[in-house]
Amino acid sequence: MNLINFKLVTPERTVLQQELVSLACPTTLGQITILPGHTVLVATLIPGELHAKTATNDFYIFVSGGFVQINPNNQVIILADAAEHHHEIDQTRAEEAHARAQKALSEQKLSDEDYAKVAAALERSLGRIHIKRKHSHRKNPLTGQSAFKE
Numbered sequence: 546m547n548l549i550n551f552k553l554v555t556p557e558r559t560v561l562q563q564e565l566v567s568l569a570c571p572t573t574l575g576q577i578t579i580l581p582g583h584t585v586l587v588a589t590l591i592p593g594e595l596h597a598k599t600a601t602n603d604f605y606i607f608v609s610g611g612f613v614q615i616n617p618n619n620q621v622i623i624l625a626d627a628a629e630h631h632h633e634i635d636q637t638r639a640e641e642a643h644a645r646a647q648k649a650l651s652e653q654k655l656s657d658e659d660y661a662k663v664a665a666a667l668e669r670s671l672g673r674i675h676i677k678r679k680h681s682h683r684k685n686p687l688t689g690q691s692a693f694k695e
Contacts, residue, residue: 547581548581549567549579552621553608554625555628560606560630561597563604564599565598569596570608571608572588572613574588583619586615587615588612592607592609592668592669594606594607594672604630609625609669611628631677640670643667646664646670650663650667
């Protein structure tokens, strides 16, 4: 069976390194699903949910942006600005960030640059809240589980 050799890294850590059956990720081109044998591609990630599927597990990860690179021989590398597994998301912190961003947007005197920064923060916080709520019924993986190769 052909599998995707996948690695998701941020500046702080390797978030996930697995052999995958499929990978779905949010890009500026739209949601793309990568299967073994996918054509070579480089795309820009947007904030949203990344779904990595192995033969036995599913991983739901929030990515805040970055790049996905699909190489020959079923190698996929994601360089993300930030990424969190659904069970790592602190919902209270995400809701506080959402409230701060909404408050900042309601201020009348934002420069174009400040408005863009606040709008991006609002989009990230909403994405994190959505993923946390969507997957709150799922069990957290055991610590030390082999799925988290680092």
